[in-house]
Amino acid sequence: MSDPMTPAEWRAALKAEGVPFTELSGWTSRGRDQATGKIFGPVHGSLNHHTAGSDSLQSIAYQGQSAAVPAPLAHAYLPKTGVLVLVADGRANHAGLAARNSWDAIVAEKPIPKPSKASGTVDGNDGLYGIETENRGDGKDTYTREQYDTWVRYNAAICRHHGWTEGSVAGHLETSVEGKVDPAGPVEGYGRRGRFSFTMAQLRADVRERLAHSASWSPPTVEEAPPTMTPAYVNLGLVHSYRLAPGSWDDVEFTQEWTDEPGDHAANSAVFVQGAGRFTGTLSLRFEGLPEGDVVQVRQSEYEGATLKTNHPITEVIGTAGGTYGTVALVNRLGAGRSMRVRLLNQSAEEVEVASAVLKALVWQEG
Numbered sequence: 001m002s003d004p005m006t007p008a009e010w011r012a013a014l015k016a017e018g019v020p021f022t023e024l025s026g027w028t029s030r031g032r033d034q035a036t037g038k039i040f041g042p043v044h045g046s047l048n049h050h051t052a053g054s055d056s057l058q059s060i061a062y063q064g065q066s067a068a069v070p071a072p073l074a075h076a077y078l079p080k081t082g083v084l085v086l087v088a089d090g091r092a093n094h095a096g097l098a099a100r101n102s103w104d105a106i107v108a109e110k111p112i113p114k115p116s117k118a119s120g121t122v123d124g125n126d127g128l129y130g131i132e133t134e135n136r137g138d139g140k141d142t143y144t145r146e147q148y149d150t151w152v153r154y155n156a157a158i159c160r161h162h163g164w165t166e167g168s169v170a171g172h173l174e175t176s177v178e179g180k181v182d183p184a185g186p187v188e189g190y191g192r193r194g195r196f197s198f199t200m201a202q203l204r205a206d207v208r209e210r211l212a213h214s215a216s217w218s219p220p221t222v223e224e225a226p227p228t229m230t231p232a233y234v235n236l237g238l239v240h241s242y243r244l245a246p247g248s249w250d251d252v253e254f255t256q257e258w259t260d261e262p263g264d265h266a267a268n269s270a271v272f273v274q275g276a277g278r279f280t281g282t283l284s285l286r287f288e289g290l291p292e293g294d295v296v297q298v299r300q301s302e303y304e305g306a307t308l309k310t311n312h313p314i315t316e317v318i319g320t321a322g323g324t325y326g327t328v329a330l331v332n333r334l335g336a337g338r339s340m341r342v343r344l345l346n347q348s349a350e351e352v353e354v355a356s357a358v359l360k361a362l363v364w365q366e367g
């Protein structure tokens with residue numbers, strides 16, 4: 001049980017919580033207390049709504065919904081800009097009849113059951129703050145990031161002021177015995193979260209997260225994209241052909257370097273890239289003397305220094321009449337301290353000539 005916030009307490013709570021807000025003229029004395037003879041409070045929770053319209057401040061503050069439901073229709077109005085408007089400090093016409101079972105759960109800060117008219121009803125306007133958040137309610141109109149962020153902060157500000165948990169935060173659809181479905185609709189995003197559908201469970205989770213931090217906290221936002229990196233271009237080959245004996249794995253030792261952007265794969269080197277980094281490329285091979293149907297296997301192998309650490313899958317180049325041509329895809333990520341070699345295994349009984357080996361790769365060095 002708590003007394004409703006005074007104007008000074010509203011301002012202090014919202015300011016501390018980082019809620020951007022303006023004050024509608026006359027808000028500190030606006031309310032239905034006098035007209036109804038029912039004093040607002042004690043307060044037990046924050047009831048959340050969507051407007052099912054746009055630009056609703058005039059009707060919320062002045063015009064009301066109908067002769068039977070006069071203004072003010074909420075304590076606060078939250079438009080798409082995310083800049084909250086304080087509308088009323090007294091009793092407001094937003095909640096209508098609340099199911100007793102839902103009301104009791106909000107008071108006790110327990111999970112809110114489906115509202116049951118049979119459990120009895122309470123005038124929700126007696127003790128619930130009301131916020132109307134601008135949204136057409138057609139399932140397509142989207143709450144902006146700014147709007148949702150303010151929405152979480154607003155609810156957290158109320159809870160923090162009163163010492164409540166997120167269990168005091170409810171949605172109209174959770175209390176109404178008149179079939180209200182608000183609030184609902186898609187949300188542009190919040191913190192690191194992209195587009196999602198509004199649910200009261202999510203709003204409460206976000207309020208709970210805020211309350212676990214100090215009031216000045218802000219949710220971490222989308223991480224900045226890493227700077228775009230232009231990959232280095234590696235283009236290696238052989239100055240001279242060489243003979244590949246049958247039966248054992250043998251490094252391709254590149255002896256020709258057309259570009260040297262990475263700068264650390266020396267000529268006469270089997271290492272064509274060193275980690276940490278990512279690369280994609282192709283190795284084009286030409287063999288002479290590989291009998292038709294015989295096979296030379298090709299694979300990438302990772303080393304740490306001279307120690308073989310990881311073998312990558314094998315590609316087979318199959319001998320054809322005349323010279324044999326093969327292309328091998330090179331795509332991998334290489335950890336720090338690792339280097340990559342290309343190795344060949346001649347499975348023919350014959351010695352084969354490696355007439356050409358051209359490696360072209362784009363390399364994104366990390367770190």
Ligand SMILES: [Zn+2]
Nearest residue numbers: 049050172182
């Ligand atoms: Zn509502």
